[in-house]
Amino acid sequence: MKILTKAECAAFLKAHDRFTILSHTRPDGDTIGSTAALCLGLRQLGKTAHVLENREVSPRFSWLHQGLTKQAAQPGDTIVCADVASPGMLPKDFAHLLGGIHLRIDHHGSATSFTEEELVEPDSASCAELVWDVLKLLGVGMDQPIAEAVYVGISTDTGCFRFANTTAHTFATAAQCAQAGAKMYELNQELFETNTLGRLKIQGWIVDHMRMLRGGQLAMVAIPRTVEQEIGVTEDDMDNISSFPRTVAGVKMAATLRQTGDGEVKLSVRAIPGYDATVITARFGGGGHKGAAGATLKMDLETAAKAVEEAMLAM
Numbered sequence: 374m375k376i377l378t379k380a381e382c383a384a385f386l387k388a389h390d391r392f393t394i395l396s397h398t399r400p401d402g403d404t405i406g407s408t409a410a411l412c413l414g415l416r417q418l419g420k421t422a423h424v425l426e427n428r429e430v431s432p433r434f435s436w437l438h439q440g441l442t443k444q445a446a447q448p449g450d451t452i453v454c455a456d457v458a459s460p461g462m463l464p465k466d467f468a469h470l471l472g473g474i475h476l477r478i479d480h481h482g483s484a485t486s487f488t489e490e491e492l493v494e495p496d497s498a499s500c501a502e503l504v505w506d507v508l509k510l511l512g513v514g515m516d517q518p519i520a521e522a523v524y525v526g527i528s529t530d531t532g533c534f535r536f537a538n539t540t541a542h543t544f545a546t547a548a549q550c551a552q553a554g555a556k557m558y559e560l561n562q563e564l565f566e567t568n569t570l571g572r573l574k575i576q577g578w579i580v581d582h583m584r585m586l587r588g589g590q591l592a593m594v595a596i597p598r599t600v601e602q603e604i605g606v607t608e609d610d611m612d613n614i615s616s617f618p619r620t621v622a623g624v625k626m627a628a629t630l631r632q633t634g635d636g637e638v639k640l641s642v643r644a645i646p647g648y649d650a651t652v653i654t655a656r657f658g659g660g661g662h663k664g665a666a667g668a669t670l671k672m673d674l675e676t677a678a679k680a681v682e683e684a685m686l687a688m
């Protein structure tokens with residue numbers, strides 16, 4: 374594996390002509406925005422580029438891939454993945470490409486190398502701003518579709534410029550998006566100011582059932598599958614729901630447990646700067662960032678809740 378600078382990454386892209394671009398499983402705005410922007414930028418340079426259709430993309434983001442997808446990579450394609458931190462983050466549909474991925478563009482600090490070459494900048498708030506830096510080096514002009522793809526990546530990975538990862542560079546890139554005509558008000562309304570009824574209902578349930586520990590500094594909630602079924606929430610409704618209990622005043626760290634199957638619980642921990650969410654998830658074989666981390670627990674919900682509570686109180 375070879376580590377590239379932005380300039381070397383640009384040179385690599387310039388030297389190839391036919392691209393298949395991969396996004397990650399449970400795709401978020403950054404992986405969809407990054408792959409869309411990269412595809413559009415390469416096409417602007419006269420290259421043949423497609424994103425590989427990711428069947429997990431929700432309607433919130435699928436419009437960004439419209440007109441860019443193909444069903445399968447062809448032999449001889451240069452394969453690039455964006456915002457994919459580890460082989461485990463590739464969708465199952467893409468697993469057969471493992472070992473044949475040429476380039477990875479990413480911003481995850483905890484990443485595992487699994488491609489021939491990689492450009493990884495952990496200080497970059499989003500993968501999308503990194504992709505744009507590389508495209509700019511190639512002489513790509515920011516048009517409205519590229520601007521909106523980059524903006525969706527940046528804004529979703531920074532919680533609309535509120536998270537601690539937001540930098541001056543993040544704002545500078547967003548300013549270029551604005552200049553190029555990205556409809557920021559409409560995107561912000563849709564991505565950050567709109568709730569589904571299902572999401573509001575599960576938030577209501579969380580408010581009624583979360584437990585406050587250590588004088589209100591820690592919060593935790595365990596959501597049985599039957600509750601999700603009764604309310605009728607979709608995965609889209611539950612997207613990033615774990616950041617909700619963290620928003621209660623005084624809470625430094627919050628743990629959300631979802632019963633995802635019989636004997637399987639998904640744990641998500643959110644923490645403010647100065648606290649490390651991975652301290653909790655590492656105990657259960659998980660990982661992530663200090664501010665946001667996760668793990669899968671092979672136990673029933675009650676046992677899992679007890680174990681997580683013990684882990685939090687042991688901090």
Ligand SMILES: [Mn+2]
Nearest residue numbers: 403456500530
């Ligand atoms: Mn990202």
